[in-house]
Amino acid sequence: xxxxxxxxxFDEHEDGLEGKIxxxxxxxxxxxxxxxxxxxxxxxxxxxxxxxxxxxxxxxKTVLINNMLRRIQEELKQEGSxxxxxxxxxxPPTEPSDSYREAPPAxxxxxxxxxxxxxxxxxxxxEACLTPASLLEDDDDTFCTPQAMQPAAxxxxxxxxxxxxxxxxxxxxxxxxxxxxxxxxxxxxxxxTDSAKGTSSEAGAQKPEGPQESRADDSKLxxxxxxxxxxxxxxxxxxxxxxxxxLFADIDTSMYDFDPCTSASGTASKMAPVSADxxxxxxxxxxxxxxxxxxxxxxxxxxxxxxxxxxxxx
Amino acid sequence: xxxxxxxxxxxxISTVEFNHTGELLATGDKGGxxxxxQREPESKNAPHSQGEYDVYSTFQSHEPEFDYLKxxxxxxxxxKIKWLPQQNAAHSLLSTNDKTIKLWKITERDKRPEGYNxxxxxxxxxxxxxxxxxxxxxxxxxxxxxxxxxRRIFANGHTYHINSISVNSDCETYMSADDLRINLWHLAITxxxxxxxxxKPANMEDLTEVITASEFHPHHCNLFVYSxxxxxxxxxxxxxxxxxxxxxxxxxxxxxxxxxxxxxxxxSSVSDVKFSHSGRYMxxxxxxxxxxxxxxxxxxxxxTYQVHDYLRSKLCSLxxxxxxxxxxxxxxxxxxxxxxxxxxxxFFRMFDRNTKRDVTLEASRESSKPRAVLKPRxxxxxxxxxxxxISVDSLDFTKKIxxxxxxPAENIIAIAxxxxxxxxxxxxxxxxx
Numbered sequence: 001x002x003x004x005x006x007x008x009x010f011d012e013h014e015d016g017l018e019g020k021i022x023x024x025x026x027x028x029x030x031x032x033x034x035x036x037x038x039x040x041x042x043x044x045x046x047x048x049x050x051x052x053x054x055x056x057x058x059x060x061k062t063v064l065i066n067n068m069l070r071r072i073q074e075e076l077k078q079e080g081s082x083x084x085x086x087x088x089x090x091x092p093p094t095e096p097s098d099s100y101r102e103a104p105p106a107x108x109x110x111x112x113x114x115x116x117x118x119x120x121x122x123x124x125x126x127e128a129c130l131t132p133a134s135l136l137e138d139d140d141d142t143f144c145t146p147q148a149m150q151p152a153a154x155x156x157x158x159x160x161x162x163x164x165x166x167x168x169x170x171x172x173x174x175x176x177x178x179x180x181x182x183x184x185x186x187x188x189x190x191x192x193t194d195s196a197k198g199t200s201s202e203a204g205a206q207k208p209e210g211p212q213e214s215r216a217d218d219s220k221l222x223x224x225x226x227x228x229x230x231x232x233x234x235x236x237x238x239x240x241x242x243x244x245x246x247l248f249a250d251i252d253t254s255m256y257d258f259d260p261c262t263s264a265s266g267t268a269s270k271m272a273p274v275s276a277d278x279x280x281x282x283x284x285x286x287x288x289x290x291x292x293x294x295x296x297x298x299x300x301x302x303x304x305x306x307x308x309x310x311x312x313x314x
Numbered sequence: 315x316x317x318x319x320x321x322x323x324x325x326x327i328s329t330v331e332f333n334h335t336g337e338l339l340a341t342g343d344k345g346g347x348x349x350x351x352q353r354e355p356e357s358k359n360a361p362h363s364q365g366e367y368d369v370y371s372t373f374q375s376h377e378p379e380f381d382y383l384k385x386x387x388x389x390x391x392x393x394k395i396k397w398l399p400q401q402n403a404a405h406s407l408l409s410t411n412d413k414t415i416k417l418w419k420i421t422e423r424d425k426r427p428e429g430y431n432x433x434x435x436x437x438x439x440x441x442x443x444x445x446x447x448x449x450x451x452x453x454x455x456x457x458x459x460x461x462x463x464x465r466r467i468f469a470n471g472h473t474y475h476i477n478s479i480s481v482n483s484d485c486e487t488y489m490s491a492d493d494l495r496i497n498l499w500h501l502a503i504t505x506x507x508x509x510x511x512x513x514k515p516a517n518m519e520d521l522t523e524v525i526t527a528s529e530f531h532p533h534h535c536n537l538f539v540y541s542x543x544x545x546x547x548x549x550x551x552x553x554x555x556x557x558x559x560x561x562x563x564x565x566x567x568x569x570x571x572x573x574x575x576x577x578x579x580x581x582s583s584v585s586d587v588k589f590s591h592s593g594r595y596m597x598x599x600x601x602x603x604x605x606x607x608x609x610x611x612x613x614x615x616x617x618t619y620q621v622h623d624y625l626r627s628k629l630c631s632l633x634x635x636x637x638x639x640x641x642x643x644x645x646x647x648x649x650x651x652x653x654x655x656x657x658x659x660x661f662f663r664m665f666d667r668n669t670k671r672d673v674t675l676e677a678s679r680e681s682s683k684p685r686a687v688l689k690p691r692x693x694x695x696x697x698x699x700x701x702x703x704i705s706v707d708s709l710d711f712t713k714k715i716x717x718x719x720x721x722p723a724e725n726i727i728a729i730a731x732x733x734x735x736x737x738x739x740x741x742x743x744x745x746x747x
Binding site for chain 1: 384386387388389412474475493494521522523524526543576577579580583630633634636639
C-alpha cells in the first residue's frame with residue numbers, strides 16, 4: 001500500500017481516473033473508464049492478497065473489496081456477453097476446460113503454492129490462449145496459434161475418454177508453440193493499446209479455482225485479466241485457501257493441511273495440470289461442481305479443425 | 315487540556331466516552347489501556363478553572379493474546395467503552411477489544427482505618443505485652459486512591475471482531491456485536507450469551523454484507539438498531555422473536571444515480587450509528603456524510619450533512635491508501651440540536667440542525683492554547699481561496715479524528731486526535747446552540 005506519511009499529493013493520473021462512472025459505451029471515455037476499472041481491480045486484488053497481517057484482517061474491508069471485484073467482474077461479463085459468440089454444437093462442461101486453463105503459472109504469481117511449470121510454455125502464450133477465438137478474426141498474427149489450440153483443448157478435454165486425445169493434442173500444441181515463438185511479444189504489443197494488459201500476470205495472481213468459459217467471449221479488454229475473473233467467479237474470491245482459512249473458519253485447521261502436493265478438493269486448482277494425468281485428476285473434483293453462471297466457451301468443432309489446419313499448415 | 319506523548323502506536327486513542335453525568339470521561343487506546351478523566355468540581359475560589367478534566371485513573375484493560383489455532387494475534391486495542399449507569403458509589407464500565415468484553419468496577423478509597431489493637435501502622439502484629447487498653451479504630455482521611463478491578467470477563471462469545479457494545483436501558487443486559495452476529499449478555503452472567511442476530515450465510519462465499527455498528531434504544535429496552543456495510547439500518551424488536559433476523563424496520567436510502575461510482579457501496583457503509591437522546595432519531599455516519607433518520611420514516615433520512623464532499627473526486631486514491639475504510643464516529647449534543655463528527659487533517663465538523671449552519675474546527679496544539687477560541691477552518695476546492703484556507707491536496711490524511719464524544723448535558727466535547735485528547739468547553743453561549 002502506498003505510504004501514508006505526510007501530506008498526500010494526489011497523482012494527476014489518479015485524478016484522471018476518479019470521478020463518476022462513465023457509460024462504457026462512450027467512445028473515447030470508454031478507455032479511461034475501463035482503465036479506471038482495471039486499476040481499481042488491480043488495487044483490489046493487491047489489497048486482498050498482498051496483505052499479510054499479524055492480526056486477522058478486517059472482515060468488513062475484505063467483504064467490501066470482494067464486492068468491488070465481483071461487481072467489476074459482473075460488468076465485464078456483461079460486456080463480454082455482448083460480443084459475438086461462437087455457438088458450439090457440443091459443449092464441453094465448463095469445468096474441465098477451466099481446470100485446464102488453470103494450469104498457467106500466470107496465476108501462480110501471487111498464490112504461493114502453485115509453482116508448477118507448465119508444459120505448454122510460458123505464461124503469456126496461455127494468456128493468449130484465453131482470448132476468445134473471435135479475436136482470430138480481428139487479429140491474425142498474434143492470437144491465432146495458442147488460442148486456437150486452447151479451444152480445441154476444451155472441447156476435447158471434457159469427455160471422459162480423454163487421455164488418448166489429450167496426448168495427441170498436447171503434442172500438437174507443442175508443435176504449434178514452436179511455430180509461434182513470438183506470440184508472447186506480439187500479443188503484448190497488440191495489447192499495448194488495450195487497457196493495461198501487461199498487468200494481467202500480477203493481477204491474475206489468484207488461485208485458479210475454476211475459471212469461466214466466458215473469458216473466451218470477452219473482449220480484448222478482458223485479455224488484461226486473463227484468468228482473474230474466471231478464477232474468481234466460480235468459487236468466489238473468498239475461497240482463496242489462505243485467506244479463507246484466516247477469515248471465515250470458526251475453527252479452521254485446513255490451513256495447516258494446505259499443501260500444494262497433498263491437498264485435494266478445492267485446492268486442486270492450485271495444482272497446475274501439466275500433463276494429461278494431472279488433467280484427469282483435476283477433472284474429477286470439478287465435475288461435481290455446478291457450472292458457474294457464465295457462458296461457457298463454445299467453439300464449433302469444425303471451425304476448430306479448420307483453424308488447426310490453417311495453423312499447422314496441412 | 316491535552317496529554318501529549320511521543321507518538322507510539324500503542325498510545326493511539328481508539329475510543330472516547332463520557333459517563334452518564336459527564337463527570338467522568340474514559341478513553342481507550344491501542345495498547346489496551348483505559349484512562350479515566352474526572353471533571354474537577356467547580357471551585358468558588360478559581361471560577362475560571364472550573365470544570366477541567368484531570369486524570370482520575372489509568373489501568374490496563376486488555377492484553378494482547380495469541381490465537382494459536384489461526385496463528386494470529388488478537389489485538390489488545392480497546393474498540394469501545396460504555397459506562398454503566400451508576401447505581402452506588404462505585405462506577406462501572408464495559409471495555410472491549412476484538413474478542414473479549416470486561417466489566418470494570420472503579421471505586422474510591424479516601425479513608426483508612428487507623429488504631430488497630432493487634433496491628434501497628436505498618437500492619438505488623440503488635441507485641442501483646444505492649445497492648446494495655448482497647449481502642450476503637452477510626453477512619454482517617456487519606457490521599458484519594460482509585461481502585462479498579464475487573465468484575466466480569468465475557469469471553470468466547472465472538473468468532474469475529476467486536477465492533478460495538480451497548481448497555482440496555484434495563485441496566486441488566488447489554489449487547490455486543492461483531493461482523494456477523496449480535497449477542498445479548500446479562501451483566502452478571504459470563505458463561506453464556508444469547509445470539510439475537512446472525513447474518514452469517516451458510517456459504518461464506520455468499521457473504522456480501524457485514525454488521526458495522528449497533529446500539530440499544532435509550533428508552534425502549536426491547537429495541538435496538540444495527541447498521542451494515544451496505545448502508546442500511548435495521549431496527550429490531552426483541553419481543554418479536556428470540557432471533558431477531560427479521561427486522562422490524564429497515565432504513566435504507568436509495569442510491570443517487572448521479573453520484574454512482576465504483577465506490578458507491580464502500581462509501582455508503584455505515585461506520586457509526588447513535589440514537590438521539592430523545593430516542594426519536596438516529597444519527598449515522600458514512601464516509602462522506604452524516605445523516606439523521608426519523609424512526610418513523612424508513613425510506614430516507616430526514617437530514618443529510620456533507621462532511622467532506624470534496625473527497626468525492628479522490629475516492630480512488632483514498633481506496634488505494636485504505637483511507638476509504640476509516641470508520642468515523644458521530645455524536646449528538648445533549649439537546650439533540652447539534653451533531654458532530656470528525657474528518658481528516660485533525661478537523662472535526664459540527665452541524666446545527668436548527669440553523670442549518672455548520673463549522674469546521676481543528677484539534678491541534680497551535681489552535682488549542684488554554685481558553686483560546688477555536689477558529690473555524692475551511693477547505694477550499696479551487697476557485698477563490700482565502701488566506702487560511704486549506705486546499706484539498708494538502709490535507710493530512712494521517713491525522714484523522716475518528717472518535718469524538720459530547721458531554722451529555724453541557725457543551726463540552728472530547729476529541730481524540732491520534733494520540734492526543736482534546737477537551738473543548740464552551741463557556742459562553744455561542745451561536746451553535
